[in-house]
Amino acid sequence: MPGIITLAHGSGGRGTYEILESLILSHLSDPMKRIEGGVGVDELDDGAAIPLPDGKYVVFSIDAYTVNPPFFPGGNIGELAASGTINDILMMGAKPLAILDSIVVEEGYPISELRQITNSMLEILKRYDIKLIGGDFKAMPRGNLDKILITTAGMGIAEHLIIDSNLAPGDKIIISGTIAEHGAAILAAQEGLKVEGRLKSDTEPLVDLMLPLLENYGEFIHAAQDPTRGGIAEVLNEWASKSNLLIRVSEGDVPIREEVRSFTELMGIDPFNLACEGRAVLAVDPRVAEEVLRFIRDLGFSDASIVGNAEESSRYGGNVVLKTVAGGLRLLERPTGSIVPRIC
């Protein structure tokens, strides 16, 4: 793979997969990619897992957070860095226990703004009693970094792992809330649009959704992911591809706020490709899917909806098919760099 790094390599979609495969995955033997019996780097899941002697798993995840602007309607990069990693741990089926943070700041950045960012991060950790057990702090010379980059590593314990490749035929796909809120809010901020609260990031840790869900329905949740880079189009395509199943989605059932829909239409962007930072996509055993949906709504996630299902298909296995509001069918493609707007 000659050439140079493009933004598409960081889109979270096919470009990211290809560069990871070329630079990392293809150079490691299978035993080098995981602790035996655990989940390794080649699963490309939300995190890694290491088996414990008692049958549980320690789950780890790492993620670098850059966002432009670092303060946006509905949150800031500190909230994002805490929520994102907490959500990655949760989506592996684990209870988040601790994080480590690495903050890199550009020389000249106002300490008052940095304080708002760290306060937001700490507030989230305190709310859910997730310990900050270690960290790193560095400054880079002016011009060498655009403001701030925060990397968080999270750690949790799972009774049962949720592995995205466990998607099973018949599974119902549930989305926990309205989509594309984060992506739309960031894009609007970048465009300088005065949206006055009509577009607002959904950045939020999903502890209050996932812990009760894991406790009551853990074994029935076959796959779980937070649809960040590449949005739900990316998540559903990853799932379909890993399990070689066809996923059908009914566009009219996908919860989306009217303001977000209008904004994406105005911008000519597919909201299915836009990041959420406080939503879960779940694949649930069909025998309990309706019950799980009621349970989720009763937890306060009132926009949660069943949006589709997974099925075997010799012809379309590995794909995601969208039934449009107009009644047509179209492939919901895996996002590539050119169609995912850059939000960081």
Next chain:
Amino acid sequence: MPGIITLAHGSGGRGTYEILESLILSHLSDPMKRIEGGVGVDELDDGAAIPLPDGKYVVFSIDAYTVNPPFFPGGNIGELAASGTINDILMMGAKPLAILDSIVVEEGYPISELRQITNSMLEILKRYDIKLIGGDFKAMPRGNLDKILITTAGMGIAEHLIIDSNLAPGDKIIISGTIAEHGAAILAAQEGLKVEGRLKSDTEPLVDLMLPLLENYGEFIHAAQDPTRGGIAEVLNEWASKSNLLIRVSEGDVPIREEVRSFTELMGIDPFNLACEGRAVLAVDPRVAEEVLRFIRDLGFSDASIVGNAEESSRYGGNVVLKTVAGGLRLLERPTGSIVPRIC
């Protein structure tokens, strides 16, 4: 603390401590800083630790690596990112088992160079059978990041933790090799000096030093640290301060290559403040210190030396005193931003 972030905040010395205290540590109650019974963020040690039911500890660490230039005499940022985090795990007394990496690259960066960097990182992991269990990859728009930033989180298991605050009166201070090599090599590269192999980074994982040492003398190693940012002056001051002991160092016993000494004299820099990336500073029980020194030298670390000792002192507790080659005594001060040359 009003104002703006300066490079001194990222020096690893007093400035870093002050901003971490102001932004993070002072806002967290004690139980929020650690998993109960473990080592938390406020220890400011090489990593964090979580107790296991069998009496062992899981050790974690995170570190962001930036270095200008990313390729330098003796290594590159990939080797550095692997070695640095492996060393942090080792210095906590743990055997490194796995790492997670987060790579952030500037748009336009040559993939051929990135491949050399990831190859170097993977080579080190393979050499020591340390698994790469997870990761993240992002690209930032051109101009928003100077080339590349790699954050690594490491994980290992310790039978006995090595906590820097356990420094005891009488302990002998051992340095495993010549100092200031990394810092000098980077500075020379930044100055554009043609040093033709005379200055070369010491970047190296210390697995072959620390694992045998832990196995044979684990309980006698009271403190261990790799003297990175701020050099051995920073490490020794941290230790003296945490234990309120006086550390005496004999300048003439500190191993330093003649080329490095000449270079630092030329530049007007104190080599005690310059980073190593492949050295350990150890505080060893005096009853076995000479034996441990021979053991270390027999492992191939032929420049290892006993350079001083720790002692109680009502007047100078918390300080580091250097006996100079000329026979005088001076305080070896904790580095501050203004005296630590910027190497990243």
